Amino acid sequence: MGLDRMPGRSYAGLMGELVLTLETDAVASDDLRHALAEGTVGHVSAARKSHLDGSAETVILIVQVATLAASSVPTILLPFLNRKRVRKFKCGDIEIENPTPEQVEQLWERCMKAQAEG
Amino acid sequence: MKVGGLDRHLVSAAILQPAMFGPENFAGDEWVESYMRAASRLLDLEVRTYVTWQCPPDVFVLAAEDAGLVIRSERLDGLLVEMLTLHDVQSLLGGQLLEEVSQSAVLRWMSEFLIGYRRPALAVTALRNRPSLDGLQVQIHHAFRDELLDSRPLLERTAVQCISVGHEMRHLVEDVDARYDVWENIDGIPVISHIDFDMRNVDKVDDDSLQRFHAFVSSTVDATRLVKEIHADLFAVDTVLEFCLRAFDCRSEDAVRSTLAAFETLVFTYFLKNACRLVAELSTGSKRRDEFDRALVLENLQWVARGRAVARHIGLSWAQFDNSTPEGALIAARQNVARVDAMITERLAGRLANNRAFDHAVQALLDTLERSGKEQITVAEALAHVDSDGDLRKELYFMLVGFGCPGSVDVRTYLEDADRTVHTVQA
Numbered sequence: 112m113g114l115d116r117m118p119g120r121s122y123a124g125l126m127g128e129l130v131l132t133l134e135t136d137a138v139a140s141d142d143l144r145h146a147l148a149e150g151t152v153g154h155v156s157a158a159r160k161s162h163l164d165g166s167a168e169t170v171i172l173i174v175q176v177a178t179l180a181a182s183s184v185p186t187i188l189l190p191f192l193n194r195k196r197v198r199k200f201k202c203g204d205i206e207i208e209n210p211t212p213e214q215v216e217q218l219w220e221r222c223m224k225a226q227a228e229g
Numbered sequence: 230m231k232v233g234g235l236d237r238h239l240v241s242a243a244i245l246q247p248a249m250f251g252p253e254n255f256a257g258d259e260w261v262e263s264y265m266r267a268a269s270r271l272l273d274l275e276v277r278t279y280v281t282w283q284c285p286p287d288v289f290v291l292a293a294e295d296a297g298l299v300i301r302s303e304r305l306d307g308l309l310v311e312m313l314t315l316h317d318v319q320s321l322l323g324g325q326l327l328e329e330v331s332q333s334a335v336l337r338w339m340s341e342f343l344i345g346y347r348r349p350a351l352a353v354t355a356l357r358n359r360p361s362l363d364g365l366q367v368q369i370h371h372a373f374r375d376e377l378l379d380s381r382p383l384l385e386r387t388a389v390q391c392i393s394v395g396h397e398m399r400h401l402v403e404d405v406d407a408r409y410d411v412w413e414n415i416d417g418i419p420v421i422s423h424i425d426f427d428m429r430n431v432d433k434v435d436d437d438s439l440q441r442f443h444a445f446v447s448s449t450v451d452a453t454r455l456v457k458e459i460h461a462d463l464f465a466v467d468t469v470l471e472f473c474l475r476a477f478d479c480r481s482e483d484a485v486r487s488t489l490a491a492f493e494t495l496v497f498t499y500f501l502k503n504a505c506r507l508v509a510e511l512s513t514g515s516k517r518r519d520e521f522d523r524a525l526v527l528e529n530l531q532w533v534a535r536g537r538a539v540a541r542h543i544g545l546s547w548a549q550f551d552n553s554t555p556e557g558a559l560i561a562a563r564q565n566v567a568r569v570d571a572m573i574t575e576r577l578a579g580r581l582a583n584n585r586a587f588d589h590a591v592q593a594l595l596d597t598l599e600r601s602g603k604e605q606i607t608v609a610e611a612l613a614h615v616d617s618d619g620d621l622r623k624e625l626y627f628m629l630v631g632f633g634c635p636g637s638v639d640v641r642t643y644l645e646d647a648d649r650t651v652h653t654v655q656a
């Protein structure tokens with residue numbers, strides 16, 4: 112199946128976590144998954160999405176980001192956003208299609224703040 | 230029932246806002262569920278199915294960690310059933326009326342798909358391009374899924390729902406890394422033979438032209454995708470045919486006819502949706518006109534190849550069902566391929582009318598795009614039409630109710646939202 116977890120990391124000592132959801136081009140998904148798992152000390156789950164309309168396959172990534180590493184997310188995503196590899200970015204109750212780096216930064220900031228305020 | 234665990238995140242991320250979702254129960258239809266269970270066992274795969282509503286017709290699959298997820302919109306089955314109904318209606322009509330009824334239905338479906346591609350202005354344009362059928366008592370579209378499903382005989386509607394589910398389920402087990410070319414054999418015949426069939430048998434072109442065509446096809450058709458689609462098609466028709474035979478105790482001829490009709494319906498639905506994606510890409514400037522034209526021709530070639538591969542395959546399978554001896558099956562196989570061809574010809578008039586309606590619809594949309602350039606008609610302009618035209622508004626309202634939106638849905642708000650790329654996700 113298209114989904115497997117990144118090598119486990121200890122969550123001990125990391126307070127809470129933020130859930131970030133992405134839909135990305137299949138070609139970029141492996142690189143993005145590794146970058147996110149490394150950079151966020153997080154847990155990444157992935158699922159391959161096939162469409163009926165002949166458009167290219169995409170991959171959904173669900174990232175549980177450790178709070179202490181959360182601020183690194185926009186930087187990790189930047190090269191992928193610049194190459195327009197990210198189709199959707201979702202955090203909390205907001206979803207952005209074809210997001211720009213600025214939109215991601217703003218929304219992520221908001222999500223981190225909401226998390227900090229509990 | 231609440232969806233838990235990772236599925237909740239995955240499905241929520243995959244659907245088109247403002248869609249809602251929940252576990253699928255096929256409107257209580259035990260046959261489709263029973264087919265799915267059997268197909269899962271055959272594929273040795275755990276499958277969980279979800280239904281989405283408040284969204285245009287669509288279906289996709291997610292290959293998740295522990296299972297395959299099939300996600301279908303509530304509207305999809307309704308649309309498939311409407312296509313079956315249109316075919317019956319078409320068989321009673323001729324001349325201008327046949328053209329107009331077909332155009333009206335095709336434009337309505339394209340309008341739905343275009344909303345799904347976030348092109349609400351084009352969706353409104355498509356609806357406004359519909360010929361007026363005032364005074365004509367033709368009811369093809371219904372607002373509610375149950376009502377639509379009940380409008381067709383059990384065998385037919387089960388075949389059409391199952392073939393769509395079966396096709397998608399087969400995609401879940403395909404080898405992602407497998408690569409194919411157009412010489413890949415399907416039932417002992419290379420795929421290219423299905424693509425060049427008309428050139429060899431109808432146009433009777435010379436060898437040089439045929440070779441040039443092969444070179445063109447090899448360099449332009451995504452053969453890997455095509456072969457994977459054919460694998461999914463063949464699995465779907467085989468399993469649906471066998472399921473219908475056993476579940477409904479019907480004549481094999483009736484099961485074959487319903488399976489063929491179901492496949493044809495699926496083909497046209499998917500073709501329309503693909504074409505709407507191309508129109509949407511053209512309208513945003515992500516495809517040029519020459520790229521669009523070429524992509525549409527290639528789409529068409531591939532659908533023709535799929536149709537031929539399936540027709541031949543059904544003929545061969547049918548022979549197996551009716552004959553216990555290899556000799557009997559061999560003789561029957563040849564005869565049945567011809568019988569299937571005859572059944573396909575029975576449906577030709579409707580198919581051609583749909584194709585003409587499609588050409589007409591696309592041409593009208595392209596004219597709109599070309600008149601006003603890449604920016605085409607704006608959403609504000611489209612909404613102005615919606616505000617001033619009560620019939621159009623009513624049409625759109627019932628379309629949205631057909632998507633599974635609540636009766637309180639506001640057409641204007643829905644279309645404005647469809648144009649946005651930032652959404653608040655509903656809990």
Ligand SMILES: [Zn+2]
Nearest residue numbers: 163400458461
């Ligand atoms: Zn497919």
